[in-house]
Amino acid sequence: MSNLEKRSSLPHVVIVGGGFAGLYAAKELGNAPVKVTLIDKRNFHLFQPLLYQVATGSLSPAEICSPLRLIVGRNKNTHVVLDEVVDINPEQKQVIMREGVVNYDYLVIGTGVSHHYFGNDHWEQDAPGLKSIENALDIRRRIFLAFEEAEKLSSPQEKQEWLTFAIVGGGPTGVELAGAIAEIAHKSIKKDFKEIDTTKARIVLIEGMNRVLPPYPEDLSAKAQASLEELGVEVLTNRMVTNIDKNTLNIRHGEQEETIKARTILWAAGVKASGLSEIIADRTSAETDRAGRIMVEPDLSIKNHPNIFVVGDLAHFAHQDNKPLPGIAPVAMEEGRYVAGLIVAKEKGRQIESFSYVDKGSLAVIGNNHAVANLGFVKLSGISAWLVWVFAHIYYLIEFDNKLLVMLQWGWNYFTRGRGARLITGEISEKNLVSQSFNHGNSVSNSEKELIKS
Amino acid sequence: MSNLEKRSSLPHVVIVGGGFAGLYAAKELGNAPVKVTLIDKRNFHLFQPLLYQVATGSLSPAEICSPLRLIVGRNKNTHVVLDEVVDINPEQKQVIMREGVVNYDYLVIGTGVSHHYFGNDHWEQDAPGLKSIENALDIRRRIFLAFEEAEKLSSPQEKQEWLTFAIVGGGPTGVELAGAIAEIAHKSIKKDFKEIDTTKARIVLIEGMNRVLPPYPEDLSAKAQASLEELGVEVLTNRMVTNIDKNTLNIRHGEQEETIKARTILWAAGVKASGLSEIIADRTSAETDRAGRIMVEPDLSIKNHPNIFVVGDLAHFAHQDNKPLPGIAPVAMEEGRYVAGLIVAKEKGRQIESFSYVDKGSLAVIGNNHAVANLGFVKLSGISAWLVWVFAHIYYLIEFDNKLLVMLQWGWNYFTRGRGARLITGEISEKNLVSQSFNHGNSVSNSEKELIKS
Known part of the structure; x- marks a missing residue:
């Protein structure tokens, strides 16, 4: 009997995204009577508040990144899967990844935001x-x-x-x-x-x-x-x-x-919702705000989908002070923890109060x-x-x-004064240094750009 | 009067390559009555003996790399130039880079070796x-x-x-x-x-x-x-x-x-000489060994070119024990130091003994x-x-x-047991994770490959 089968009688919580929101939900559920699958396209959690220190050569990537398997992967009830979610099917309660499909009882989505160039x-x-x-x-x-x-x-x-x-x-x-x-x-x-x-x-x-x-x-x-x-x-x-x-x-x-x-x-x-947002809105008829973030209910679920939750920067939570909560790590952590607690309560047939953020x-x-x-x-x-x-x-x-x-x-x-990480990395090839480093995106097609990013 | 002009009455030592050989030559010349230009296509020295620890996730790049400007760039007589040498002209005593030309009195070349697939x-x-x-x-x-x-x-x-x-x-x-x-x-x-x-x-x-x-x-x-x-x-x-x-x-x-x-x-x-080797051999009529390394004289100069030296892995030094010195850091450091001392001696009109390596x-x-x-x-x-x-x-x-x-x-x-640096970096894009990560070189042309490497 594989580990997966052993877990199979328990309700299955699928968490998409290992940022602050998803990770704190997974941590909180580590000892709960549920099985947890945490899906991320990267194998690490990024401590985003310090990312600018990597960009300016004070810290190295490994100093602000922790492998997800080390943080939650050793919990007996938790699977970590390195894959990218491309679709969801609320009717079948399924999450579709590039390399597989997984069934859920509860779905927690925290795929965050990316840059917003306002049409440019x-x-x-x-x-x-x-x-x-x-x-x-x-x-x-x-x-x-x-x-x-x-x-x-x-x-x-x-x-x-x-x-x-x-x-x-x-x-x-x-x-x-x-x-x-x-x-x-x-x-x-x-x-x-x-x-x-x-x-x-x-x-x-x-x-x-x-x-x-x-x-x-x-x-x-x-x-x-x-x-x-x-x-x-x-x-x-x-x-x-x-x-x-x-x-x-x-x-x-x-x-x-x-x-x-x-x-x-x-x-x-500026920021806009991650690519998964449109798919979620389409499959669940959720409303989105101008930045594409999903409007959530007072318990962070999607309207008419009480078992699907949106947490972190991707969620637009407007039930407090009549303005959305800011897209910062403390909000994401609180939301992740809240949803974990709510799922455990639901399984016990209990109710808990709506989410509210205590501003630190x-x-x-x-x-x-x-x-x-x-x-x-x-x-x-x-x-x-x-x-x-x-x-x-x-x-x-x-x-x-x-x-x-x-x-x-x-x-x-x-x-x-930060001697350490001032490295210019990435191969310097046959081409002119300047144009090679700064302009390589100009003359290539989109499919080539994807390759460049790899 | 610019710094460059102030230095101009002194003999000019141009060092190509900031590996162990070139760097130790530059360090040794930091207080000598010469001007020094150290050219490398990277802005850092790589402590290569520990590179396998980065490859296996124990150390971060910044922990084994030091910016060249920090090691020798603050010496008053030393210029560090980030550029790639593409040719040399021994008649004109010139080094040709992608983005400029520099004149030398002494030239020290230590551009090292790369992988050798023996024709595959x-x-x-x-x-x-x-x-x-x-x-x-x-x-x-x-x-x-x-x-x-x-x-x-x-x-x-x-x-x-x-x-x-x-x-x-x-x-x-x-x-x-x-x-x-x-x-x-x-x-x-x-x-x-x-x-x-x-x-x-x-x-x-x-x-x-x-x-x-x-x-x-x-x-x-x-x-x-x-x-x-x-x-x-x-x-x-x-x-x-x-x-x-x-x-x-x-x-x-x-x-x-x-x-x-x-x-x-x-x-x-296996290893073979860096790309510059063929050009050096062509311009100086130097002999090379089967791996493309330059055969050097007992003082590490190229035959008939007493002011051009080859150091480090790129040099084939066969004047000791009838076999070439191994391509390891201690040999490179010793060779770099030796050439620095030789140049200073020459300027003083003195002679020094041939190079010999003391095996540590x-x-x-x-x-x-x-x-x-x-x-x-x-x-x-x-x-x-x-x-x-x-x-x-x-x-x-x-x-x-x-x-x-x-x-x-x-x-x-x-x-x-090395929790830190086990990160899988490089963007994971729209494509299948496996094929994207491992096979992207298969179906693209050479010019595209260069872009990928950047």
């Missing part, structure tokens, strides 16, 4: 976003190659283009990227080059609203902007991006058109020792907020296996 | 070798995806194919890879899967000679084989590979033909706490050899910036 998907090749480890390594390559190119070129104008970094979007990710790049250019590597002065690098943060970190209280936004400017970041608010190409960013400021020449453009301006606050980090924190009862900025940020992240990393090393790496980086 | 280059896609960080990440992906595939498939025969790992070549790299994969399958991950028993994985090491580690004394070869077998590696000697495809390895054993069904085949059987011994590691060491005056095996190996590597890493973290990572891995 072709901007992605010149202005990548930061969602995956591969995105982070690509951005790291772009940032550090830019200094190398500036060092080699003789035209002052070209040098300056390579030394200009534009970040679109003044939310936490944009603020964190801009702060980290400014630290690198203006401090960490200022002694490493002979033909350029990296302290003259221009780092521009562009935000459409009238202040950075728009969801934060106004005084924290102002403090964040002041900290960014102290690090040498130009903060441009009330700006809309109208076009992006390889080295040019067109922006509109009221009636004015502005142009920024920058060879490194990063996108942190928001944090955004700016450079090596500044942050802003809105903890509800108190607002912090500067080094005190940074310490809260450090300990909050270590606390959550405790639940995985990497905390000790990340803490050491942080300490190490703090004193050495 | 098409085997590479199914049996990759281990030379670059990208190779290591590719191999890591293959190894860990193989277990995932075996877990998913239902046919016992297919499961067994995915659970069979064949390593071609019984030199140090092959021995190290086989030992590490056996540790992973038979120990580290044995609790992680539900549908397969990873302790039944078959790890086969194939060697053409009559024993593993052929250059070592016979009794050490025997001890290495015994240690490998204890870890569960099948050691097949006197075997010649006759064909390789996706899941089949054909080998000849005397008159017998044998077939091994394996989905993961790794190549550690050879080491090969087998699994988590075994090794064999031939230190000349003493032969070691088992844990004592492993300790020598650990301290020798830490000693050499001391010269860069990573030693502390690598030591901590090793300690960590030793007690946790």
